[in-house]
Amino acid sequence: MERTRSDEDWKTCFAQLGPALLLFARRWTNCRADAEDIVQEAFVRFWRRQHSIENRALLYATVRSTALDRLRSDQRRARREAMAADDSEETLDPPFLAMDEGQQLLAAAVERLPNEQRKVLVLKIWNDLTFAEIGNVLEISQNTAASRYRYALGALRKTLQPHE
Amino acid sequence: MNDFSELEAELKQLRPAPVSDELFARIERTLAEPETSALTAGVLPRPARPNFWWSLGLGLAGAAALLFLGLGFFAKRTSSPTQAVTETTPAAPARLTSGFQPSKLTQVVYHRHDDGLVFSPNQSEQLLRRVRYDTRQTMQWRNPQTGASLRVTYPAEQVVLTPVSFQ
Numbered sequence: 001m002e003r004t005r006s007d008e009d010w011k012t013c014f015a016q017l018g019p020a021l022l023l024f025a026r027r028w029t030n031c032r033a034d035a036e037d038i039v040q041e042a043f044v045r046f047w048r049r050q051h052s053i054e055n056r057a058l059l060y061a062t063v064r065s066t067a068l069d070r071l072r073s074d075q076r077r078a079r080r081e082a083m084a085a086d087d088s089e090e091t092l093d094p095p096f097l098a099m100d101e102g103q104q105l106l107a108a109a110v111e112r113l114p115n116e117q118r119k120v121l122v123l124k125i126w127n128d129l130t131f132a133e134i135g136n137v138l139e140i141s142q143n144t145a146a147s148r149y150r151y152a153l154g155a156l157r158k159t160l161q162p163h164e
Numbered sequence: 165m166n167d168f169s170e171l172e173a174e175l176k177q178l179r180p181a182p183v184s185d186e187l188f189a190r191i192e193r194t195l196a197e198p199e200t201s202a203l204t205a206g207v208l209p210r211p212a213r214p215n216f217w218w219s220l221g222l223g224l225a226g227a228a229a230l231l232f233l234g235l236g237f238f239a240k241r242t243s244s245p246t247q248a249v250t251e252t253t254p255a256a257p258a259r260l261t262s263g264f265q266p267s268k269l270t271q272v273v274y275h276r277h278d279d280g281l282v283f284s285p286n287q288s289e290q291l292l293r294r295v296r297y298d299t300r301q302t303m304q305w306r307n308p309q310t311g312a313s314l315r316v317t318y319p320a321e322q323v324v325l326t327p328v329s330f331q
Contacts, residue, residue, distance in 0.1 A: 018183035097179045153168040
């Protein structure tokens, strides 16, 4: 099969999608280096399979399966998974760019969301996936994805109200 | 009727941290490498099985032992019909298995796998067809006096090698 995509294509795609992919990968690890490893492996796998870059649900599903593979690979990473699921655990590196005070509060509130809600929120807000696509990526129903999204937004608004 | 639109707009204002140049470079290097050396989770090559012939020999020996065991099992049953009577004499001390007679032997083949053609371990020119049978064998003993029964079930794998010749 001839390769129809050039080396520059992946750079363009990755420059566009990379930050959101990294944000999504960090749902499984608090360590930025680990998240970068996950994104690297998933993106390379996706790109080499010649999948259409339009199929972003598949790209995110690849990130998810790669993250889960790595988490299962040894006990140390399994412990990190438990840490990532712990809502009280602080993220070591800020997942968002430097922001004003209001945005910092919002970003902190996002990080405090339950992990399952955060995944849906990240895929919806920063990756523009539909609920059907999110359901495919996370292997949940479309309705579950939508309800988690609403719960996440509700929790955020409730958290932020005293500060507004 | 999305009453979260304002909050969604605020969330979209948050910009995810950018990807480091180092990650770009790592992906570039990885894509430049041949695919076989990538850290992907595709279909992995089946690992070599250096102990294969050992396993085959042990399997054959086990199958032969089971065969002899089965033959002895039924031979005893037909050749000594009075054994149970003699063992139940008051003079003989009762043992756990005394009085039990073999009553049933079953072998259920629940999986058959044709490995295809292989070379003989001893004669490299000789081609053999290797077929594996996963079986479950059950032996049962019964004490006709007490009605007690004893049943032993165990899994076994049998490997059958059939010489193949091409004309």
